[in-house]
Amino acid sequence: MTILTLQSSYTPSPIPVLKHANFDRIPSWVSLKSSTSSVKIEHKQGQVENLHLVSLSKHGKLNEAFEFFQEMDKAGVSISPYSYQCLFEACRESRSLSHGRLLHHRMRTAFENPSVLLQNCVLQMYCGCGSLEDADKLFDEMPELNTVSRVTMISAYAEQGLLEKAVGLFSGMLESGDSPTSSVYTTLLKSLVNPSALDIGRQVHGHVIRAGLCSNPSIEAGILNMYVKCGWLVGAKLVFDQMAVKKSVAWTGLMIGYTQAGRSRDALKLFADFVSEGGNWDNFVFSVVLKSCASLEEINLGKQIHACVAKLGLESEVSVGTPLVDFYIKCSSFESACRAFEKICEPNDVTWSAIISGYCQMSQFEEAIKTFKSLRSKNAAVLNSFTYTSIFQACSVLADCNIGGQVHADAIKRSLIGSQYGESALITMYSKCGCLDDAHEVFESMDNPDIVAWTAFISGHAYYGNASEALKLFEKMVSCGMKPNSVTFIAVLTACSHAGLVAQGKDYLDTMLRKYNVAPTIDHYDCMIDIYSRAGLLDEALKFMKNMPFEPDSMSWKCFLSGCWTHKNLELGEIAGEELRQLDPEDTAGYVLPFNLYTRAGKWEEAAEMMKLMNKRMLKKELSCSWIREKGRIHRFIVGDKHHPQTQEIYEKLKEFDDFMEGDVFQCSMTERREQLLDHSERLAIAFGLISVNGNARAPIKVFKNLRACPDCHEFAKHVSLVTGHEIVIRDSRRFHHFKEGKCSCNDYW
DSSP: OOOOOOOOHHHOOOOOGGOOOOGGSSSSTTTOOOOOOOOOOOGGGGGGHHHHHHHHHHTTOOHHHHHHHHHHHHTTOOOOOOHHHHHHHHHHHHHHHHHHHHHHHHHHOOOOSSSHHHHHHHHHHHHTTOOOOHHHHHHHHOOOEEEOHHHHHHHHHHHTTOOHHHHHHHHHHHHTOOOHHHHHHHHHHHHSSGGGHHHHHHHHHHHHHHHHOTTTHHHHHHHHHHHHHHHHHHHHHHHHOOSSSSSSSHHHHHHHHHTTTHHOOOHHHHHHHHHHHTOOHHHHHHHHHHHHHHHTHHHHHHHHHHHHHHTOOOOOOOHHHHHHHHHHTTTTHHHHHHHHHHSSSSSHHHHHHHHHHHHHHHHHHHHHHHHHHHHHOOOOOOOOHHHHHHHHHHHHHHHHHHHHHHHHHHHHHOOOOOOTTTHHHHHHHHTTOHHHHHHHHHHHHHHSSSHHHHHHHEEEEETOOHHHHHHHHHHHHHHHHHOOHHHHHHHHHHHHHHHHHHHHHHHHHHHHHHHHHOOOHHHHHHHHHHHHHTTTHHHHHHHHHHSSSSSOOOHHHHHHHHHHHHOOHHHHHHHHHHHHHOOTTTHHHHHHHHHHHHHTOOHHHHHHHHHHHHHHHTTTOOOOOEEETTTTTEEETTTTTTTTHHHHHHHHHTTHHHHHHHHSSSOOOOOHHHHHTTTOOOHHHHHHHHHHTTTTTTSSSSEESSSSSHHHHHHHHHHHHHHOOOOOEEEEOOOOOEEEETTETTTOOO
């Protein structure tokens, strides 16, 4: 280290005023190590050294400052109270608790009775470093307390959620005769953030009134926000109405309260008043009002707000552009969302998350994944936990466990798995990809699974066809003290439906309200109709529909119609089809299923009439699509597909099963119909799977389909599993089917 020698001829200059000092001019290499020609420095000559110590502290050079501090100590140069103050501030800003404790110990030896100002600096340092234990101890030891001391501790308690201690300290101030300043009130009001604190908030409000501080703008805003956070909007509105001057923060604060309480109409009315009174619009106002428009799907009003944003030239601002994107997405206007997105100069993580969520909402799942991959390679900083949750959902729909697993690993690496919805989305993704072991691993890794996670795991087993395991999980969940919700019972009833557990399903429906305090909705009754219909109890299903406390909706008749098709009941199927077409004329099931029933019964004129009705209403049956993953690539097939590079091999493989098409197991009177069945997408996918495994009988063939598997193809898969010895897994739009040795895991309940 370079040595600075102080000669005896040195005459100290007056200390410059610190606030005007240029600390950069004093080099950081200054040392107090003296040479043999040096003279002993007198304490009053330590002004330059203290000035340099302050400089290092204020420039955040904490390690250098402490090194110089120790040199001063060794040289016998006293450290001024102001130097200590600056050092404590530097420790607080860098959250260096170890340095702060060391400095506090040194201060105790240097000053027998430190001033309350210096003690407060130590107190603020401990609070800033998050050591409330040290702060508590010091606070109790301080012989003299002032308002700064108490405000510091009240703020620290409030920030840590220790409301009882914060309020206790506030009460102590009042009992000691101290008059709390406005900062004490604002600090305490900020800590009152939930309904349980409302009574305390009212008492604090009362003290504010008695202290004559109601006209203080910051306290007024604090009281209003406190009432909003505590859920007492009546009180918030009273405070708002009594304000002499209503600033934008007050307007937006109350609007937020209305929006969070689901009173978006009131929020928009308040916004209209804000505009009529000539309020100053800012970015936050736009954000709040657009959220209200989104919740009500008020597309026209939202567009007017957008026009104001454009007029003010704020479209490129991320704080305004992001709420615009979110608004259009929630109003299902994705093209407008994309245009708003393109206007934003620097989209942040929330913006990108919103646009990826929009892709998923519009069923553009592959585009969502493509956007995610691009972001990950170019600007990973804008990824957040919500983005990963959306991608998990996209992989779930696409049944792409390969990409889903990679994204899961990446989310773990970045610590971006949402603790609530992210983990539940992972469970759903693995379940729908047929990877229940991975879903189980995610579930078991959760410290305290919430109802969303439990429901996702129960749904996974129900979807997989493991009804007994799903119901065991439900009972285990209840025994753990977790209260089921409406969605949980949908999963439970679905499990019963897929296993033909009619009596158990009815028992769960009947005990929902009585035992679990969950009121059944039409969705739960539709599940029960599905249970009866799948089991072939069509008369019981019809009777149940007539007696249930809800009018049957389109889904009620759709479930019943599906049962009529499965169990070949044309008479009841005609009734169900007519009811479904009246309630939802756009649903193709109301035409396709009756058409299938008529053709099976040989009623060609009636079948043709169904097709005429569909054509008249310009309806088209959703195209059947099946896909299979092989060596990291996805191979897709549609009905009659002949575009695959291995088309010839695929059809030759299917011809090997001609005996099944002609045999007793599969009854079909029409040659043309048999040829059509040969072209079904799931059969093409199965044939490709058989070619790809190259005789490896241990490798299961996994096929995914966007629609429900047809009964004929279901029988075909059973036959193929018996003849070839291969296990075949088909995931259709309703559930998983495991075909092994000529049997299906669904036991024909599907």
